[in-house]
Amino acid sequence: MSNIVVIGAGQAGSSLVAKLRNLGFDGKITLIGEEAAPPYQRPPLSKKYLLGEMELERLYLRPESFYAENDIELRLSTTVTGIDTTNKQVMIGAEAVPYDQLALTTGSSPRxxxxxxxxxxxxxxxxxxxxxxxxxxxxxxxxxxxxxxxxxxxxxxxxxxxxxxxxxxxxxxxxxxxxxxxxxxxxxxxxxxxxxxxxxxxxxxxxxxxxxxxxxxxxxxxxxxxxxxxxxxxxGVGIMPSAGLAEAAGLEIDNGIKANELGQTSDPSVWTAGDCASFPFRDGRLRLESVPNAIDMAEIVAENMLGADKTYVPTIWFWSDQYDVKLQIAGLNTGYDRIITRPGDNENSVSFWYYHGETLLAVDAMNDARAYMVGKRLIDMGKSPGPAAIEDPTTELKSLLKA
Structure with a gap:
């Protein structure tokens, strides 16, 4: 019987083990986390949870009973002290936990x-x-x-x-x-x-x-x-990928744990996903600190651990809630050379469209869900409407999807 161990009980780890069971994997799964709580959402911590508007249990990604019901061994308050890739063992102090395949979803840590x-x-x-x-x-x-x-x-x-x-x-x-x-x-x-x-x-x-x-x-x-x-x-001066365990185990590091297009590390039995992982993107490498990346990459890695051989291509989007403003971001703005401003439906609503030449790279939308959704779809489709069309307030944004 195949034995999969996942280190890191956050968004990526929880998504990965759930996907494995959803795909019909019937081997042993062990999910190891350092914290006492079962896997939970992090974004609300600095918002609704700190405001007292969200109870602890509502933070949980899945009910704690989910793991037992799906025969997933959830080991909380547990610190992994090392990884022995030669003998395929995860070390928890003197205890050795064997694996056939290992996934590192160790996330990031604050500076x-x-x-x-x-x-x-x-x-x-x-x-x-x-x-x-x-x-x-x-x-x-x-x-x-x-x-x-x-x-x-x-x-x-x-x-x-x-x-x-x-x-x-x-x-x-x-x-x-x-x-x-x-x-x-x-x-x-x-x-x-x-x-x-x-x-x-x-x-x-x-x-x-x-x-x-x-x-x-x-x-x-x-x-x-x-x-x-x-x-x-x-x-709040940034975060760093939690790659110490991987580095100590001799895995390649490149702005996080270096993965190939499948999510596989330099050891073919070890995989990675989420904040801690960097992967091929366009002509370089990318590491994304976002919930969507943690979920999507973890699910692709789960498929690939079972032999799917799928390339991970990220859909890039982020969000931030501040007061009564929801900022939604689609795409990566790296390399932009001009910004197109498009007013929204009210004085607190606006979107900024990032271009490099005539190529649309990203959109920041404040209280403007329509601009965000259209911008995201355009970027996903590889379409770049002319900047003049975005700037023209009479342009119906949805029409750009059909152009």
């Missing part, structure tokens, strides 16, 4: 501030898993002062929740503008205005020099010499 600048002070948090948010939640009391370090999507989502709960919120972003790494100046301008309208104080082009405090954070000194008094801090 922490160095202890030398106060990163180890009490009252300094990241937003990555349940324990992070549960520890932070009691701090989110009306009137408290919070410093958010990093003006990317994680930082801005945390800022939106904190401001909605009545906290005094300051965001510092060392780059010239918020969202600089991931979005156009137009999108940055939109969200800057949105946050300022909710009372958030945003400092751009200003970094953190050090956090201040004796045991617990009480303030911050910024790179411009100014000092802030704060009650706590949230660090």
């Amino acid at each position: 922490y501030l160095p202890a030398a600048i106060g990163g180890d002070l009490d009252g300094v948090y990241v937003v990555r898993d349940l324990k992070d948010v549960d520890a932070m939640a009691p701090e989110c009391v009306e009137g408290k002062r919070v410093l958010i370090i990093g003006g990317g999507y994680i930082g801005l989502e945390a800022a939106a929740v904190a401001a909605s709960k009545g906290l005094q919120v300051t965001v510092v972003e060392m780059a010239d503008r918020i969202l600089q790494r991931v979005a156009s100046p137009e999108t940055s301008d939109y969200f800057r205005a949105l946050h300022k309208g909710h009372g958030v104080d945003i400092h751009e082009g200003v970094g953190l020099e050090t956090l201040l405090g004796d045991g617990r954070v009480t303030g911050a000194r910024l790179s411009d010499g100014s000092e802030l008094e704060i009650d706590f801090a949230i660090v």
Whole structure:
């Protein structure tokens, strides 16, 4: 009987084991996770869950009973200490768990501030898993002062929740503008205005020099010499692929665990999917930090573990919820040289269309589901309507799909 072990009980791991059973695989499946909770959704952690609008059980991707009912051994609160690819064993301390095929869905981990600048002070948090948010939640009391370090999507989502709960919120972003790494100046301008309208104080082009405090954070000194008094801090300065186990096992690493087009690593018995995995894309390699990628790649890997031999081609889309604004992103904007702005149906609704020459690359749509859906379908179909058609408010977007 074939024996499949999956390390990493997040979105990708849960999707992979469910797909294996759905495909009729009747061998042994073991899903190993470090956290105490069964696989759960991460995006709501920094939004509805932190706001108190979502109960813990509603975070679960599947009822905990699902795993037993489908004869999937779910091992929680379990840390894998090594992988022996020669003998095909996963090491959990002195225990050796054998496998015929292994999947690594280890996800990503947050970047922490160095202890030398106060990163180890009490009252300094990241937003990555349940324990992070549960520890932070009691701090989110009306009137408290919070410093958010990093003006990317994680930082801005945390800022939106904190401001909605009545906290005094300051965001510092060392780059010239918020969202600089991931979005156009137009999108940055939109969200800057949105946050300022909710009372958030945003400092751009200003970094953190050090956090201040004796045991617990009480303030911050910024790179411009100014000092802030704060009650706590949230660090949102990016995430890294969790590839340590794979690297220690001798697997190839290239911006995460290096996979081929099937999701197979440099060891043919070991597969990977999700945030931790990089895969061939166009003329290079890509690693995607998104829920859709975690699900889609994991399901393709499940098929390929059973011999399907399918190439993984990602459908690229993301989203972010801030206040009453839903940002939906289709495509990758890398290499754009012009932005087309298309107003939506109201003053809070707009979309920004990224072009390289005459080629449509991506769309950012704020409270404009129609623009997002049409843009996503156009990109998936490889169609690029002329920029003038997008810019013309009389153009019926759906008509572009038939052009």
